[in-house]
Amino acid sequence: MTESRPPNARGPLSACLLAHLSHPPHELPRLPTVVGNVCHDEDAMLALYLAYELHYRGFAGIDEGWEWEPSLIRERTRLERAFERGLRGAIVVGDIAPAKVTAELQALTTGDGPSLSQWFSDQGSLDQLREFAIHRSAYQLKEADPHTWAIPRLRGRAKAALVEIQYGEYGDGHAELMHATLFANTMRALGLDPTYGAYIDRIPAVTLATVNLMSLFGLHRRWRGALIGHLALFEMSSVAPMQRYADTLRRLGIEDGAPFYDAHVEADVLHRKIALHDMAGALAIDEPGLAHDIVFGARALERVEADFSEHLLRAWSAGHSSLLAG
16 A cells, blocks of 8 residues: 655644654653634644545555544544534534434435535636545545444444445455546546645645544544434435536546546445435434434534535635645
8 A cells, every 4th residue: 555645734723643653652742732714724624634644545654543542532533622612513413303313314315504515606716626536535535434434333234234335345355346446547548646645735724624523423432422423424425416516527528537526426326215214223222322423423524514615615706726825
């Protein structure tokens, strides 16, 4: 496995962390404290991404022993708590009866937030499509991996349903059909570098927040309900947007980039039913104490995705790039 190079620092927090990670594992000092909205803080979101990425593919030149270095976990926990505070301050979920979870999730699929896919359908340009792919590469090139962490933490119907969904995400056992592989092909078709982590220095905090959210939920057993709610809403609300992206690619003459989106349109027609009833609904009934978290995870996805969409549409409407300066 080829490791990507570490990103450039964006402030004192990530600079301090990167400086220490360049050496063999050792006791970390207390890192600078995060102030304000963590979800929009470039320094904090990058530092959290760095800590999380050690559990995925790591970085070239960073000792793998850092993954579970206690002092790093301590500092990551401080960042996570700040991230959680920001999420809880923006998301209100009351008491949820387990039998009402499916209705709550269905209601979220009719949200009236900004639609990136509709933008592309109406007016999206090739340059904007390339920017969009760069943003999404932070997640799509490891698609399914964060949610796979939930498998050993579930049981019964929810576990079987999650495995069925994940089997499709990993190409039904065929490496060339894995969704991450198909997205790499889309990037090539758009003239982009499909190397894992190639664009991390261009990806802003608002995008890193969408990736860090999945890692937060995936790495903690206590957040397994939220992780399932996150995946359920993702599967339930993806068919129409994915079709629009596929249509946009074909409109722009990028036929070779469409299979990734075609695969989601086909798979998610079935997956959205499995995700709602057999996975999220079953988990709520079998573990009633997780009903609140399932809905919280879905609403957290809705929140970070709305922030992400607003950022891109605001930049493009003003005639600016949505990426950080290269």
